[in-house]
Amino acid sequence: MTEDAFVAHRGLLFTVAYEMLGSAADAEDVLQESWLRWADVDRTRVRDPRAYLVRTVTRQALNRLRSLARSRAEYVGEWLPEPLLTSPDVAEDVELAESVSIAMLTVLETLGPTERAVFVLREVFELPYGEIAQAVGKSAAAVRQIARRAREHVAARRPRTRVSPAEQRAVVERFLAALRTGRVRELMEVLAPDVVLVADGGGLAGAAPAPVQGAEPVARLLARPDRVVSAVWLNGSPAGRVELAGRSAAVSLVVENGRITRIHAVANPEKLTRLDEPAELAR
Incomplete structure (x- = not known):
């Protein structure tokens, strides 16, 4: 030993x-x-x-x-x-x-x-x-x-339904495509009416100070045409990485019934240091 x-x-x-x-x-x-x-x-x-x-x-x-x-x-x-x-x-x-x-x-x-x-x-x-x-x-x-x-x-608090990897990937791809256009209408089409966005800037990056709820408010917050959006795998699921004005954010999504019900956006730069090499996870 x-x-x-x-x-x-x-x-x-x-x-x-x-x-x-x-x-x-x-x-x-x-x-x-x-x-x-x-x-x-x-x-x-x-x-x-x-x-x-x-x-x-x-x-x-x-x-x-x-x-x-x-x-x-x-x-x-x-x-x-x-x-x-x-x-x-x-x-x-x-x-x-x-x-x-x-x-x-x-x-x-x-x-x-x-x-x-x-x-x-x-x-x-x-x-x-x-x-x-x-x-x-x-x-x-x-x-x-x-x-x-x-x-x-x-x-009582986890997502209500479990979606297949294929459905998760398809919805995430639609969201990222809409995010690239920066158009409110296209974003709203992939968001659930009661979607919630939670952003973490840690006081070091711009982020909504409290959760934002509703498809239109969330879509308007996200509607920026001048950003670079790429698809990544985060924490075992398809997700997105956003670059804007030299700052980054990792975007994780919860999908239910073909639409996004929750968006977790991490912009705190101290939490984005492990996005260059895959983590080794095991059970």
Whole structure:
């Protein structure tokens, strides 16, 4: 048993930390802290390196999540997860793609730290309740109750319908084409009447300070003909990248019944540093 166990499971460990934190930068910090602990462990006493490492990363991520609570409460404007460039292959694992989507990560932000950890470990990574109990410092019975509450909480807030990758891609392509024209009417045709746009500028880039609702207000906000629009894969789904006056934004979309119901636009430059190389995500 060598340090290769950490390397071999790095994609999984990063995914666990990222889903718990919604931030790739914080996830990397958690992995560094976990690696330092792993380096000091007597490997001969570790029977299951994968389980041991997941527990370690979970504990470090919980500590980080609790320490971040205040800074996120003081964040300027709307806070959205940090988008990741992913390869189209990630979409082939439908459950993984859904779990790392910006929409899901935004829902997970409404859970408490322990609830979030339990939900991620159980629903995404399918860990036994006993292992999760060890990771979060609760009894298995308590973890079962927490998991049930978290499932109900997430189910009430996640997108109502699941669309096929082909439909998602087709609607996103229509939206990006309309965005390139900058015409209000064409944008409205692909937006649901009650569409909501949430933008994250972090006080460092121009962004709507509060969610914007309604097809016409959203379309008018987006109607700019002088931007460069490209298709990308973000967090396991087709998405867009927008360049305007030297600034960038990553645009993630929720599709239901053939139209876009929610737009997450991240313009904070500190959250756009991982859009050049696909992230390694794994379950």
